[in-house]
Amino acid sequence: MSTSNLITMKKVVQQLRFEASINRVKVSQAAADLQQFCVQNALHDPLLTGVSSSTNPFRPQKVCSFL
Amino acid sequence: MAAEKAEIEKLKKECDGLRKQIETARKAVNDGDMKGASSGVESVGRVQLKKRKDLKGHLAKIYAMHWAADSRQMVSASQDGKLLIWDTHTGNKLVAVPLKSAWVMSVAFAPSGNLVASGGLDNMCTVYNVKAASPKTLRELDAHTGYLSCSRFLSDSEILTASGDTTCCLWDLETGKQKVIFTNHIGDCMSLALSPDQNCFISGACDSLAKLWDVREGACKQTFSGHTSDINAIAFFPSSNAIITGSDDTCCKMYDLRADQEVLHYQDSGLNAGVTSLALSSSGRLIFAGYDDFNCHIWDTLKGERVGVLSGHDNRVSCTGVPEDGLGVCTGSWDSFLKLWN
Helix, strand or coil: CHHHHHHHHHHHHHHHHHHHCCCCCCHHHHHHHHHHHHHHHHHHCHHHHCCCHHHCCCCCCCCCCCC | CHHHHHHHHHHHHHHHHHHHHHHHHHHHHCCCCHHHHHHHCCCCCCCCCCEEEEECCCCCCEEEEEECCCCCEEEEEECCCEEEEEECCCCEEEEEEECCCCCEEEEEECCCCCEEEEEECCCCEEEEECCCCCCEEEEEECCCCCCEEEEEEEECCEEEEEECCCEEEEEECCCCEEEEEEECCCCCEEEEEECCCCCEEEEEECCCCEEEEECCCCCEEEEECCCCCCEEEEEECCCCCEEEEEECCCCEEEEECCCCEEEEEECCCCCCCCEEEEEECCCCCEEEEEECCCCEEEEECCCCCEEEEECCCCCCEEEEECCCCCCCEEEEECCCCEEEEC
16 A cells, blocks of 8 residues: 555656756747747638638528529 | 655655746746737737527537538537537538447547547447448447547547546557556546647646646656646647646636746636637637537637627537638537537
């Protein structure tokens, strides 16, 4: 019983050591990169630019008739 | 016994020390406020999407949905014991897959479109070939000791699952066996999302933590805390450098992977319902989050402001999805309907 607690604790320590060792980027840099991505892709985001009725695949289809 | 007790105490102290070390390291790079940094970005204004289609066919609560890679087909799962594959352009049902167990909680479409997977309280992930003349069970992945909350295909030969048994698992579909087991959560895993390059995935669990994993090595690379209740929904920001989570604590949060910390939270004093599901628009600028209050609220990812709402369901919104081409949003609800918006 207590041996498994020891094993568990060793695993927790090992995991924390690993997580503590990573390199971290400044939040200001991370934020700038996220913003840049959004801005660069905004024109290609249909939910931002809107979808025109003629190209909207979900819009109920009008029935074509022969004149 | 006493020696072991002493060693455990020593390890506990080391844990506390390491946790402090991580917090200090995170504070050291916390040189800016995401909201403040975004003050220069143009506002998206009010986002008003229209409901374009109601998809009627299920006879009970819908628990999950997933878009096919073609951005046209979509699969939904309901506790009426069926999976339905829809042609979202026409609104027609293409395939109905009867389930052995009606208690379904998750559904996924393989990128090829050939396979779908589902599972729930049966603790299994069942994979079906939906291109056959009638849907055929290909594999029953049976090893989890808790419910199946989420699954995502990497390809026709590999699938990731998340379970109430607190583990996630990578399976080989050719053999039906587990390849890698991901253990580290101490609460039920509720949701997972695969990174665009398929090298990593993220999981959200009832221990209120989100974790980043290496798919091949099985290692947990990073852990994100901050939520105060179950994380029900999780997604990658499209650049792969950040993740968004949604929780029963009524908040959504964005964590940046490179800064290793929360950079923004999405919360409104008027919103007191838990978040059930979420999806991002193709540029990542909008978050569509489904809530227990019957609505899907729209958030500006960068500014943290609520910018719109998709209203119309008569019960909890249980699932939300944006297709790869970004042309719309699908919401699924306990009211048994799916709605398409853009």
